[in-house]
Amino acid sequence: MHDASWRDLPPPTPFYRWMVLLFVSLAMFGNYYIYDSLWPIVDLLREQRGFSYQQIGWLSTAYNVAALLVLLAGGYLIDRWGTKRAITLFALICLFAALVTAWSPNFEMMLAGRFLLGLGAEPLIVAATTVLAKWFKGKELSFAFGINLSIARLGSTAADWSTGFASPLYANWQDPLWLATAVAGISVSAAILYWILERRAEGRYGLGVVENNEKLEFKGLYSFSASYWYVVALCVVFYATVFPFRSFAIDYFQQAHGLDREAAGILSSILPVAAIIATPLFGLWVDRIGKRALFMAAGSLVLLPLFLIVTYAPAGPLVGISIPFIGSAVVPLTLLLVITVLGIVFSLIPAVMWPSVAYIVDGRRLGSAYALMTFCQQIGWAIVPLTIGFLNDKFMAGPDNIGGYTPGMWLYTGMASLGLYFSYKLWRTEQGPHGHGLDTITSKNSA
Numbered sequence: 340m341h342d343a344s345w346r347d348l349p350p351p352t353p354f355y356r357w358m359v360l361l362f363v364s365l366a367m368f369g370n371y372y373i374y375d376s377l378w379p380i381v382d383l384l385r386e387q388r389g390f391s392y393q394q395i396g397w398l399s400t401a402y403n404v405a406a407l408l409v410l411l412a413g414g415y416l417i418d419r420w421g422t423k424r425a426i427t428l429f430a431l432i433c434l435f436a437a438l439v440t441a442w443s444p445n446f447e448m449m450l451a452g453r454f455l456l457g458l459g460a461e462p463l464i465v466a467a468t469t470v471l472a473k474w475f476k477g478k479e480l481s482f483a484f485g486i487n488l489s490i491a492r493l494g495s496t497a498a499d500w501s502t503g504f505a506s507p508l509y510a511n512w513q514d515p516l517w518l519a520t521a522v523a524g525i526s527v528s529a530a531i532l533y534w535i536l537e538r539r540a541e542g543r544y545g546l547g548v549v550e551n552n553e554k555l556e557f558k559g560l561y562s563f564s565a566s567y568w569y570v571v572a573l574c575v576v577f578y579a580t581v582f583p584f585r586s587f588a589i590d591y592f593q594q595a596h597g598l599d600r601e602a603a604g605i606l607s608s609i610l611p612v613a614a615i616i617a618t619p620l621f622g623l624w625v626d627r628i629g630k631r632a633l634f635m636a637a638g639s640l641v642l643l644p645l646f647l648i649v650t651y652a653p654a655g656p657l658v659g660i661s662i663p664f665i666g667s668a669v670v671p672l673t674l675l676l677v678i679t680v681l682g683i684v685f686s687l688i689p690a691v692m693w694p695s696v697a698y699i700v701d702g703r704r705l706g707s708a709y710a711l712m713t714f715c716q717q718i719g720w721a722i723v724p725l726t727i728g729f730l731n732d733k734f735m736a737g738p739d740n741i742g743g744y745t746p747g748m749w750l751y752t753g754m755a756s757l758g759l760y761f762s763y764k765l766w767r768t769e770q771g772p773h774g775h776g777l778d779t780i781t782s783k784n785s786a
């Protein structure tokens with residue numbers, strides 16, 4: 340709680356604000372790195388530990404199950420402890436989770452590690468959003484969110500790139516996970532530095548107050564409009580397609596397309612790299628011209644054929660990619676084009692979809708609306724990796740039977756068609772009398 344004297348204090352200096360953004364974003368960097376550190380070792384887990392694809396699917400789903408449980412209480416805990424304690428505690432949980440995942444060759448232990456990661460990582464993301472709202476409200480909030488997401492996604496990129504810069508570690512499944520544990524240490528250190536900064540700021544600067552931020556409230560669920568539910572439905576199917584695809588992508592590129600691990604990691608990294616560059620640009624563009632529902636429908640349309648192109652189209656000529664200090668790769672042109680386009684869609688849809696909620700939902704219920712959307716997101720994202728794992732096992736997918744990966748690709752395509760349907764329904768609704776101006780409000784004509 341803030342007393343009246345807080346309002347008399349000067350606002351934090353820009354330097355102080357950007358330092359807070361940097362440390363909170365570094366905490367997110369570690370969080371994303373640990374999550375994605377598992378995907379470059381899928382083949383090693385199968386070869387050295389005898390895991391099935393479905394067990395790999397469970398390692399992904401365990402994260403979401405924990406996130407679903409903790410998201411119910413996450414907002415309450417952040418309010419009760421304050422963001423300083425909450426971020427540090429959640430970063431420590433992520434560190435412990437990384438340690439448990441790396442520790443034992445036992446599947447159940449690894450599952451427990453991924454479950455713990457879900458307990459720490461998703462509320463850390465919510466707490467980071469709260470910090471940004473507190474420090475940047477009325478300033479460069481959207482830009483700060485963009486930077487924060489880009490630094491977080493650098494964590495995903497670094498995990499993919501570790502197949503190049505840390506290639507000697509990939510002789511066994513465990514060493515890359517120890518590296519992830521070390522990166523988790525960066526996350527905890529950044530959280531502690533943020534704590535110190537905010538503590539020093541108290542009594543010196545007046546910070547904004549964030550009320551009812553990100554609290555999940557099921558009451559009043561029925562009063563959200565049809566447009567809100569179409570956005571939520573798109574969010575569910577979109578992330579349930581892209582995140583599971585990323586989880587299995589490196590292994591898929593190795594087994595079905597014959598790439599080595601380094602090349603597969605570099606290829607997979609194009610998706611987050613494209614997102615780092617293009618997400619803020621799409622955000623700026625859509626703010627200028629509106630057409631949000633149309634952009635979401637266009638993104639969904641572009642997504643639709645990509646998994647079938649990867650499966651059925653000729654691989655095309657080989658092309659070289661070189662990333663200074665990281666490594667180089669020679670990959671088929673078709674794969675390169677598909678992953679680049681997927682990266683553009685992975686920038687476009689999130690850049691438009693998340694801010695669109697603010698136009699559809701009353702400001703007082705925005706926190707609740709976002710929390711509900713994230714909750715639903717986790718449900719779809721929990722189910723699909725398990726199903727992909729089941730399909731890959733059932734159809735005996737592997738280098739000697741690459742057709743075994745095809746049912747999974749059809750599942751992604753089915754999800755993408757649902758995304759196209761929901762985004763079309765959203766666009767139609769927004770054209771009619773119950774629209775919220777998603778396609779018409781721009782930075783020029785908004786009040």
Ligand SMILES: NCCCC[C@H](N)C(=O)NCC(=O)O
Pocket residue numbers: 370371374375461464578689713716
């Ligand atoms: N390893 C990434 C997990 C991010 C989950 C988070 N709930 C989310 O959806 N963030 C938005 C994004 O587009 O990354």
